[in-house]
Amino acid sequence: MFVRRSFAVIAAASALCAVTAPAASARAAGSAAAAPGSAAAPAGKLPDGLYGKSDPKYDGVWRQSVALLAQKAAGAKPAAEAVEWLARQQCDDGSFTSYRADPGAECDAKKTPSDTNATALAVQALSAVGGRGGTVRDSLDWLESVQNEDGGWGYNPGSPSDANSVSVVIGAYSAAGRDAERIRKDGDSPYDALRKLQLGCDADESDRGAYAYQPGKKGELEANGDATAAATLAGFGSGLLVGAREGDGGGTAKGKARKQRPLEPPKCGKDGKDGDGKLPGGRTEAAEAGAAYLAAVLKKGGGHLRAVTPGAEGGPDYGNTADAVIALAAGGHRAEAEKSLDWLAGGLGKWDKSRNDPAAIGGVMLAVHATGGDAAKLGKTALLERLNATGPRPARMPDADGGGNGEEDGGDFTKWSLVGAGIAAGAGVGILLSGRRKRQGL
Template sequence: MSSLRRSAVLLAASVLCTAAAPLAFAAPAAPEAAAAAAGDDGLYGKGNPKYDGVWRQSVALLAQDTVGVDPTDKAVAWLADQQCDDGSFTAYRADTGAECGKKTVPDVNATAAAVQALSALGGQSDAVQSAVKWLKSVQNEDGGWGYNPGSPTDANSVSVVIGALAAAGEDPAEAVPAKAAKDAEATPYDALLGLQLGCGAKSGERGAFAYQPDKKGALAPNDDATAAAALAARGEGLAVEPAEGKGSAPAALKCEGGDQDKGANASPDEAAEAGAAYLAAVLKKNGQHLPSALPGAKDQPDYSNTADAVLALAAGGHGDAADGALEWLEKNAKKWDKFDSDPAALGGLVLATHAAGGDVRDFGGTDLVKQLNATGSAPAKDAAKDEAGKDGKGDDDDGGGSTVLTVSLVVAGLAAGAGVGILLSGRRKQQGL
């Protein structure tokens, strides 16, 4: 779940060059915004969609698809209809019939998230290719992207775009800025690795990624950015398939010999390993969760970033390192105010749990898929639920009691010879929503 649009507060913070989370979580809804959301047929979640509508819809749909749920057509149509004529997506468009203009600023992260979701769902090739073309057209000269076109490169934005390019069948390593000089072509990986702290950093910070350099060009470790970058450096998007076995511990940067520049010169795989090693160390230090870095949030856990770290570690095949954080989430996620009904939060947990080989249908006693589905319109098909129904073990299976009762009543009515047609209505099976 690694990659972005958490809340109105974090959105504003990103403009001020602080990290916005890879898996965005919606802000509390203002009354007028909640009313607007309620009128968005097909939109997941009832919170204010102004800052995260496209993001949360994309994460929710991608998570459903990853675990065998076919979203309803209107949910997919809602996302596709948000696209602007130039291929970009904004954070949210209340009036999709109006042309995108000055009041609808293109959002790189929302566009990249939509590409990942629509690519996975299929049947949206034109929309995907149009969005990819737009993303390439706004690539910064250093090979990266910022939150909006023209804004400075940040690790989270680069990461989610790398995931989008890979999902669309593109090779991120071949994406170079159209305006870059031929002898100075920079790829997304160049931009991303340029934000990693190398051997010149303090030992506990090596391998971490910064969101952006500060005004003096210095890099500071950012757990959110590191989780996103450790995933993207492997060329992965948010949908990660579980690896076989638990794998080995992630490899930290080797800094023997005084190579103070090591890190910036690492390969993408080495950079991903170093980022994963940093995450594993921070998780272990903090009782298997990442702490919140938001102002006023001292000693509070960051559930989103912890889920993103699970996803990044699982993508690297580091199951043992991911398991501890996943177990912590299973025990503590219910304390999270986003856990009950936020589609991006639930979608992120589904993606992380699936990648780590956990049970998305029994996450600390909660069926994450059922809870995610409940935030929007009933899905067209739930493969796991259908399979459970065939075995007679589904959540909604009444053990055949309804059928037995129906047959018994029919037989009794016929035997009585009352000559009156008996109208029996079988109970519809609940869809878990």
């Protein structure tokens, strides 16, 4: 999810190993719902196994990770070559960068600096697909080694903590079955870093519970819908694949949405203050306050968040709206989440990225999954088929009931089932049928 920054900011981060990050920045490196659309197609051939047709320089690992998570959410088994491509992007120290054109060469910290966001989302994806425990452990060890003194992370190692980066890393630990609360630096946890970025009881009532991306020059905090969606999801202890943990198969065709829970706005004193101005309560209360803020902003916007990117200010922000749906659903606020999902269903036709951008398509699929729906589709839109068209077809597709037992490896399952049925009906040669099934591992 999340970690959204404009294309220009991503480029600056890659070149300078630092985050310029305005508090109201637009989406960072290929968030869960949208990758930078201004990237031109690369001059050379795209790598085998990669999803998406645009230049992967700034978002290759991110969009690949979202694609794999979305396929798992839909009950599909990702193609081996797609998983292998992602795993091979890892550097020797355990980190990932946005994209490595030559995975066989050593990572160059100057040309392709390590990226906490790409690393964390790769962990989430590889935890979901399973079988990559060593890769996951190395990445988590690296993330812990570059943790800031305030308990958080910035986009690149050593850069100031921001809400989006902290949140996607929390999601990585959660996806791997580890409690981010225990990952501390000088006594501070990632949740401590997030609380420093949350607007409290001393803020305007309409902004209480929101998160800022980073503090302003004078330490002021400005409410940011993108950062709030990211931090709220992290506060509920989840990664993008809501309900999934390592070892449970990485998600099912239908999400594990929680029962409906009422929203709980922050409880501040009668005068609008509470102690030192901070919100009362702990991590759960902080997440609930973030959810209440998101729900209020979505309702005010007619079901969606509004864009803050230059040139698109005030227009609908499809990607961040999908992120907000995931965050609300993770907290059990299904009614509010489903209202915005309905808005997405009606607006997909106007969102160009939803046609062929794997991160955009995958983000919507993850939103559907979070609310308990079939991630393969939204309304009449076949999301899984759209996603598959941008890269390798999954090794196995979900069946019509979403059980994950459909066509495998180019249709062999279906082909041999029909052959076997004919043989059994015509000649009753069960031994031959059994042999064929055994050779296929069925």
